Amino acid sequence: MATLDQVREVLGAQILVGNDLDQRPVAGGYACDMLSWVMSHAQPTDVWMTILNSINVIAVAVLTDCACVLLTEGVELPPDVAARAQDKGVVVLGTQASTYEASARLHAFLNQHP
Amino acid sequence: MIEPVKLEYKxxxxxxxxxxxxxxxxxxxxxxxxxxxxxxxxxxxAMYEAEINAVIHADGGEAEVFIYSDHVIIRIIDQGPGIPDVSLAMQEGWSTAPDIAREMGFGAGMGLPNIKKHSDDMSIETEIGKGTTVTITVRFQV
Known part of the structure; x- marks a missing residue:
């Protein structure tokens, strides 16, 4: 299975919070900005792509145990949210790519590395 | 009967x-x-949705959790404004949440429907001007 470390490299994403990315398996992705929807649909091996950067994103990441949060469109991570992510062991990555572009790249990569 | 494990939160x-x-x-x-x-x-x-509802609509409240051997009962109690029309509030997409909640990714009218979807039993006791108690049961065996 692909690791988050490989996925980060393919996406050209930056690590905003987190370590040991090579220990986290990735099997899919989930793209959504509505938290209620993400809670019920995101899977533990998903990269969750979103433009939301509020503190609740970390709570939802903890609830779903997703592999990481990927902030798209160059959205920045506020310091208090970063601190919460660190505290809860949530990996947050960042990219300039849109959610659509990041999803497409992730999908192509995971198809070749099932 | 075995006593349940009880948790309480503000x-x-x-x-x-x-x-x-x-x-x-x-x-x-x-x-x-x-x-x-x-x-x-x-x-x-289910509990997170109910918790967020209390934060958004009712200026907070309390949570009581009773864990039994085969199920858990979660009760979210608030002294907020109450829900005028529960069947309307249960409809997906119906929302009275303020913009601040929407900006944070909530307020899409998914909260109560999501609680129902993820629980085995859900009941709402509400009184205008007094508050709302949402009781959620989740059984451990499918």
Whole structure:
């Protein structure tokens, strides 16, 4: 299975919070900005792509145990949210790519590395 | 009869920063007790939605959790404005949440429907001007 470390490299994403990315398996992705929807649909091996950067994103990441949060469109991570992510062991990555572009790249990569 | 494990939490109003503490604490407790991951997830999601509702609509409240051997009962109690029309509030997409909640990714009218979806039983007792209590039951066996 692909690791988050490989996925980060393919996406050209930056690590905003987190370590040991090579220990986290990735099997899919989930793209959504509505938290209620993400809670019920995101899977533990998903990269969750979103433009939301509020503190609740970390709570939802903890609830779903997703592999990481990927902030798209160059959205920045506020310091208090970063601190919460660190505290809860949530990996947050960042990219300039849109959610659509990041999803497409992730999908192509995971198809070749099932 | 075996006494249930009881957990209690304060939910502070308009506090989006600590919203989720009650449900993540409950999630941890259920995990420690060896409850199946699927049931833990359902309980945590239902509870988080109810917790967020109390933060958004009712200036906070309290959470009581009773963990039995085969199910958990979660009660979110607030002294907020009450729900004038419960059947309307249960409809997906119906929302009275303020813009601040929407900006944070909530307020899409998914909260109560999501609680129903992830629980085995859900009941709402509400009185205008007095408050609302949402009681959620999640069974551990499918």
């Amino acid at each position: 939910i502070r109003g308009s506090d989006f920063i600590n919203a989720g503490e009650a449900s993540s604490g409950t999630k941890k407790a259920l995990n420690r007790l060896g409850v199946s991951p699927a049931a833990v997830k359902r309980a945590a999601i």
